[in-house]
Amino acid sequence: MNIDDHAEELASDLGVDKAEVKENLQNLVEYSVPVEEAKRSLRRKYGDEGGSSSGGPTAVDIADIGPDSGNVTVTAKVLTAGQRSIRYQGDDHVIREGELADETGTISYTAWEDFGLEAGDTATIGNASVREWEGNPELNFGESSTVSKAEDFDVPYEVGGDRALADLSPGDRGRNVEAKVTEVEERTIDGRDGETEILSGVLGDESARLPFTDWDPHAEITEGASIRAEDVYVREFRGVPSVNVSEFSTVTELDREVEVGGPTRLSIREAVERGGAYDVELVGNVIEVRDGSGLIQRCPECGRVVQKGQCRQHGDVDGEDDLRVKAILDDGTDTVTAVLDRDLTEEVYGGGIEDARQQARDAMDQEVVADTISEKLVGSEYRVRGHLSVDEYGANLETIEFAASDDDPAERARAFLQEVEA
């Protein structure tokens, strides 16, 4: 950029006369002030002059915004613009939210008024306040802010909200997805306005499958339908990203069928580092069958596992028999606990609950059931599919498939080495 370009950008950012800015800029540069420093000093100068006695907000690059930046002015391109209704101080309020970018970085925003911003617009947002949201700075603007169209410029980020399911993360807003509804059920919940009908289920595309909730049921969302859902947001649900469809989302049926891929194959370390993952496939050795496996008793009230007839919440209860396995799976990168429900446990045990009771009676010890399972599993390699959650209870995989691994060990060793060397 030459001086003229710099002056033009500054003038546009600051909303002042270009000729004046250019003269100031030229002076500074002639005194051997580096051009970026000269620009910063002019931003300070005009920012101060334009504001109140306490000093108005400074025009800043997005990369320089931190949680403590206070009030700022930014010129940015709108990457995404979603709508959401929230209850704030007792009132329902429609907010606009999404991501902004300039050449230096991106930042999330919440607009408390409708400034008519659409993805692809370029705007100068004056007097926005910076708040911290989950450890990151976020721009908030409303009645006391100004939003004006600015000259268009390119940013090295994707404009628009289209994403594959695998690329969604909790906190995303204004996203558009094309997916197949692989499971859906109607549910009645006790919402903030009393009983409400919602839909919940699973969406899938080539990249992943994710749970979803439709808070304002759309007729297009039926089992097996391939849909495009615009303006959805993403929350964390049981440790995995969950797609949220709202009254502001637009759902249309696609005239093509979306292919749904299989589970995402990850190393255990990758899966755990994601902080949770829906429908993943892990391959590892069972190194231990944990306490609380085999024949167990659950509280008839809450389903918790009871120990010596005591439920943690309901005290002395008459526990109901159940079968479960908690197996520690290790692939050399990390470990998870694969939790198998009664059906899967019956498969690995090779018998049902009556067989387990009989074995326990014969041995006069119900631990023999867990011992039998342990003898079968420990030391062998398994391919395990399920939903991983990572929380204060550790990394637990809610298992949906559990099968002996048919992997080529040499191929896996190569993959492992690659990861270690990466």
Ligand SMILES: [Zn+2]
């Ligand atoms: Zn209980």
